[in-house]
Amino acid sequence: MTTRRDFLKASGYLVVGIGAAGLVSEMPLVAQGGGAGPYPDVDFKQLDSWIVIKADNTATFFVGKTDLGQGTGTAFRQIMSDELDMPYERTSCVMGSTDVSVDQGGSGGSDALQTDGYPMRRVAAEARRVLLEMASNRFSVPVTALTVSEGVISVTADPSKKVTYGELVGGKKFNVALTGNNINATTGVAKLKDVQQLKATGQSMPRYDVPAKVDGSLTWAVDVKVPGMVHARNVRPPMAGAKLVSVDESSVRGMPGFVKVVTKGNYVAVVCEREEQAINAARQLKVNWDKPAAAPFPTSENLFTYMRGAAPTSSAPPAVVGNPDAAFKSAAKVIEADYDVPYQGHVSIGPAHALADPSNGQMTIYSNDMKSYGLRDGVAEFLQLPRDRVRVVWMEGPQAYGRTAADDAGFEAAFLAKEIGRPVRVQWMRNEETAWDTKGPAFAVKLRGALDAQGNLVAFDYDARVADYNHLGYNEHDTVLISQLMGTRPAMPARGSGATPNEMYAIANRRMTSSVVSLPLIWETPLRTGNLRDPNGPQSTFASESFIDELAAAANADPVEFRLRLLTAATDDDSGFKRARSIACIKAAADAFKWEARPSAKRVGSGEILTGRGIAYTYRSQTVVAQIAEVEVNRRTGHVWVKRMVCAHDCGLVINPEALRRTLEGGMLHSVSRTLHEEVQFDTEKVTSVDWASYPTMRHTDTPESIEIVIVNGDPNPKRPDLPHYGAGETVCKPTLAAIANAIFDATGVRLRRVPFRDARVLAALKTAKV
Amino acid sequence: MANIALRVNGQSRTVDVDPATPLLYVLRNDLDLKGPRFGCGLGQCGACTVIIKGEAVRSCVRPVSTVQGAEITTLEGLSQNGKLHPLQQAWIDEQVPACGFCQNGQIMSAKAMLDKNPTPTDAQIRQSMATTLCRCMTYYRIQAAIKRAAKAIASARRGSNSEVIA
Numbered sequence: 001m002t003t004r005r006d007f008l009k010a011s012g013y014l015v016v017g018i019g020a021a022g023l024v025s026e027m028p029l030v031a032q033g034g035g036a037g038p039y040p041d042v043d044f045k046q047l048d049s050w051i052v053i054k055a056d057n058t059a060t061f062f063v064g065k066t067d068l069g070q071g072t073g074t075a076f077r078q079i080m081s082d083e084l085d086m087p088y089e090r091t092s093c094v095m096g097s098t099d100v101s102v103d104q105g106g107s108g109g110s111d112a113l114q115t116d117g118y119p120m121r122r123v124a125a126e127a128r129r130v131l132l133e134m135a136s137n138r139f140s141v142p143v144t145a146l147t148v149s150e151g152v153i154s155v156t157a158d159p160s161k162k163v164t165y166g167e168l169v170g171g172k173k174f175n176v177a178l179t180g181n182n183i184n185a186t187t188g189v190a191k192l193k194d195v196q197q198l199k200a201t202g203q204s205m206p207r208y209d210v211p212a213k214v215d216g217s218l219t220w221a222v223d224v225k226v227p228g229m230v231h232a233r234n235v236r237p238p239m240a241g242a243k244l245v246s247v248d249e250s251s252v253r254g255m256p257g258f259v260k261v262v263t264k265g266n267y268v269a270v271v272c273e274r275e276e277q278a279i280n281a282a283r284q285l286k287v288n289w290d291k292p293a294a295a296p297f298p299t300s301e302n303l304f305t306y307m308r309g310a311a312p313t314s315s316a317p318p319a320v321v322g323n324p325d326a327a328f329k330s331a332a333k334v335i336e337a338d339y340d341v342p343y344q345g346h347v348s349i350g351p352a353h354a355l356a357d358p359s360n361g362q363m364t365i366y367s368n369d370m371k372s373y374g375l376r377d378g379v380a381e382f383l384q385l386p387r388d389r390v391r392v393v394w395m396e397g398p399q400a401y402g403r404t405a406a407d408d409a410g411f412e413a414a415f416l417a418k419e420i421g422r423p424v425r426v427q428w429m430r431n432e433e434t435a436w437d438t439k440g441p442a443f444a445v446k447l448r449g450a451l452d453a454q455g456n457l458v459a460f461d462y463d464a465r466v467a468d469y470n471h472l473g474y475n476e477h478d479t480v481l482i483s484q485l486m487g488t489r490p491a492m493p494a495r496g497s498g499a500t501p502n503e504m505y506a507i508a509n510r511r512m513t514s515s516v517v518s519l520p521l522i523w524e525t526p527l528r529t530g531n532l533r534d535p536n537g538p539q540s541t542f543a544s545e546s547f548i549d550e551l552a553a554a555a556n557a558d559p560v561e562f563r564l565r566l567l568t569a570a571t572d573d574d575s576g577f578k579r580a581r582s583i584a585c586i587k588a589a590a591d592a593f594k595w596e597a598r599p600s601a602k603r604v605g606s607g608e609i610l611t612g613r614g615i616a617y618t619y620r621s622q623t624v625v626a627q628i629a630e631v632e633v634n635r636r637t638g639h640v641w642v643k644r645m646v647c648a649h650d651c652g653l654v655i656n657p658e659a660l661r662r663t664l665e666g667g668m669l670h671s672v673s674r675t676l677h678e679e680v681q682f683d684t685e686k687v688t689s690v691d692w693a694s695y696p697t698m699r700h701t702d703t704p705e706s707i708e709i710v711i712v713n714g715d716p717n718p719k720r721p722d723l724p725h726y727g728a729g730e731t732v733c734k735p736t737l738a739a740i741a742n743a744i745f746d747a748t749g750v751r752l753r754r755v756p757f758r759d760a761r762v763l764a765a766l767k768t769a770k771v
Numbered sequence: 772m773a774n775i776a777l778r779v780n781g782q783s784r785t786v787d788v789d790p791a792t793p794l795l796y797v798l799r800n801d802l803d804l805k806g807p808r809f810g811c812g813l814g815q816c817g818a819c820t821v822i823i824k825g826e827a828v829r830s831c832v833r834p835v836s837t838v839q840g841a842e843i844t845t846l847e848g849l850s851q852n853g854k855l856h857p858l859q860q861a862w863i864d865e866q867v868p869a870c871g872f873c874q875n876g877q878i879m880s881a882k883a884m885l886d887k888n889p890t891p892t893d894a895q896i897r898q899s900m901a902t903t904l905c906r907c908m909t910y911y912r913i914q915a916a917i918k919r920a921a922k923a924i925a926s927a928r929r930g931s932n933s934e935v936i937a
Contacts, residue, residue, distance in 0.1 A: 069868060213874060215847070216805055216806035216845065216846035256789065276788075276792045277789075347906065349810050349818060349872050349873045349904060399869065430815075666907045669911065670906075691813055692811060697904065699902070699910075700900040701901045
């Protein structure tokens with residue numbers, strides 16, 4: 001098997017940083033043609049930009065994506081080796097470094113396979129076609145007289161005449177132009193294989209990145225060392241919106257290893273030779289701040305009252321079907337409920353970090369940021385450097401799952417490196433990460449539903465208030481934290497967005513609206529919002545799928561049957577395809593769980609532990625998920641244990657089933673954590689969630705006893721040759737909150753409408769209901 | 772600054788640092804070890820875990836001066852003669868890691884647990900590992916891998932016992 005190290009040695013690419021003085025022994029690829037820069041964009045219209053075949057008949061794929069630990073790199077190798085007709089074992093994959101791979105945007109949107117997988121397949125197919133042509137010339141037979149298998153082309157009529165890919169092109173360039181108006185459209189002239197011909201695709205290849213992650217040999221972004229580097233720590237305002245009055249540099253000047261205090265606007269950092277020196281100096285630095293005149297935000301306790309009373313900064317046009325007002329008026333039964341989800345954080349296990357090296361008049365940033373290309377573009381604008389003088393070397397790091405502070409740390413490191421003229425490593429501390437990382441927005445949702453006399457849902461009204469004003473984009477030079485603190489800002493904050501539920505229910509009369517509200521402090525706030533793993537789906541789906549359960553209970557219907565009824569409507573449109581796949585998923589989950597049809601709640605038991613089950617379902621971007629949770633509720637302590645989870649998942653063609661299963665398990669459990677534990681808390685000055693005690697998350701003790709994943713292929717023609725690979729990763733996070741809430745209702749008869757379901761909140765609700 | 776003598780993964784090393792420096796930074800920055808990682812600096816998450824005298828120790832809050840002379844084992848020191856520790860092998864077999872950043876702490880904490888209690892119950896595993904955090908939520912697979920490793924260790928031990936008897 002080809003390792004990246006082999007590839008580096010054999011292909012003559014430069015490896016830097018080898019040495020005794022603690023420098024990493026293996027660094028990622030430096031630019032093709034030399035590491036000193038400049039670093040022009042890699043030309044996506046050249047086959048050589050995507051695939052390199054070496055004389056030893058191995059292939060290296062260069063892709064502009066990043067793998068956050070979900071096995072996408074392994075999946076890319078699977079689909080590309082299949083189209084190339086090269087054994088999986090003879091391939092490797094280089095990802096996400098801006099100077100060596102085309103800009104496929106890094107990661108985000110769960111679209112790695114759904115979108116980016118196609119140009120990857122097409123360029124691999126094109127390489128195969130070109131190699132066949134080369135062999136055709138060599139053997140003077142038409143391509144149709146050739147057979148290709150596992151990187152070897154032979155003359156079908158005379159198999160002794162054969163040549164390997166490596167012999168044909170190894171060490172040389174293809175020099176083949178591709179076409180396409182943009183990177184996603186990149187193509188050659190070769191056709192893709194039918195999915196039935198794919199060999200590695202559909203197999204559970206072990207992830208190639210796992211061994212080095214368990215034996216300690218992987219070089220992560222946190223491990224990079226370069227000669228002359230120094231360490232920086234940020235000093236954040238102690239209150240949101242505070243203004244820097246003065247810094248007393250003499251408070252740290254005599255400290256060992258002190259290099260410099262850097263301030264600009266309200267941004268403050270301390271730089272020292274050694275890491276622990278920087279930590280100590282940042283703690284000791286005396287800084288005088290002016291407290292803001294007005295409170296930057298309400299307390300987290302008062303957040304939802306504030307949100308419901310605030311005037312929206314924007315409202316999305318209502319999505320209306322039928323005549324909801326009339327339907328509500330003539331309904332047999334109308335029910336209403338409010339649902340609340342607080343701010344929740346990414347709260348990476350490893351706080352944000354980056355190393356920036358200004359050597360050679362360039363700026364190289366070593367980062368785990370999932371959007372490495374955006375980081376390059378943003379830093380170039382921020383520092384007003386030509387884009388081809390900035391590169392981001394993407395390396396593995398702690399999870400991201402959205403717009404995290406990894407973006408911010410890259411800018412800070414680059415800024416400080418430019419100021420000081422030395423390589424600077426920035427590492428956020430735990431309190432900084434938990435308090436200042438971007439947040440998933442808080443939701444306050446009002447729902448109304450109308451049933452007719454037969455218990456059919458005839459009208460549905462969803463209205464969300466979302467605290468998402470000034471939602472941050474990725475790597476924007478004028479919205480990253482350092483530029484906000486320096487006072488550089490866009491003319492208008494981003495509007496932010498609400499979200500409405502994604503499901504395929506056929507409800508005759510429906511209104512869905514969402515509005516954004518702003519907190520008093522808009523800039524320089526730790527309550528800045530950014531995408532968090534399906535940015536708004538967990539919040540909106542908690543509200544809508546809990547409420548569907550309320551409606552099922554009001555109709556005295558089984559929750560599965562009630563949902564299936566809503567999905568068995570009209571099937572003569574595109575929604576029919578979606579509904580058919582939704583039904584398949586819900587039924588698969590119910591079957592695996594051995595769901596017993598009956599209305600919720602069941603009769604409350606007499607023991608200390610109450611048990612129940614709940615279902616929730618969602619649809620996102622062609623991926624369907626149905627989840628069932630079984631819970632135990634301790635009526636004495638209020639403690640909830642999610643004992644068992646079943647997830648039925650349809651994302652079309654599955655590239656790697658075991659990697660998919662783990663991704664789904666992790667996504668579901670992340671949402672278990674968000675359901676049971678996670679809430680960003682704050683007083684009227686600052687975020688008070690600053691560590692793992694004040695921002696508790698799921699632990700080993702919360703782990704379900706059993707998790708079952710059912711991979712569904714609900715396509716009406718599952719054997720079609722072009723069966724698409726849709727996305728996975730985020731959709732699975734959406735239904736969990738409601739599945740758990742619905743299970744708690746089933747167990748106790750108590751409807752919990754505000755997450756997280758920490759023990760005290762559950763116990764109070766049980767007591768109020770006299771359970 | 773002071774010269775401090777350490778024993779790390781069977782090797783003697785001397786570093787010249789402030790004695791109050793947390794062991795983590797010495798391991799990472801002076802000894803170039805990549806297994807222990809910074810997660811919180813507060814001893815809350817476990818990403819920095821090493822093993823000292825059989826105990827899982829949070830190196831981010833342990834001053835280097837307090838571990839002079841003690842045998843320190845890091846993730847890099849678990850394999851023997853080029854063979855992975857059964858826990859590391861189980862981690863690969865179960866395909867445990869997602870991002871993998873916390874897995875140093877998971878593996879090292881599990882090793883300290885299994886060294887003391889080679890046959891833990893499910894409840895003991897959950898309790899013993901309760902303060903070692905994973906943000907990708909790989910807990911379900913970690914617990915499966917610990918059980919797999921415990922079986923492998925027991926079976927290897929039975930094998931070596933029978934050899935002795937024979």
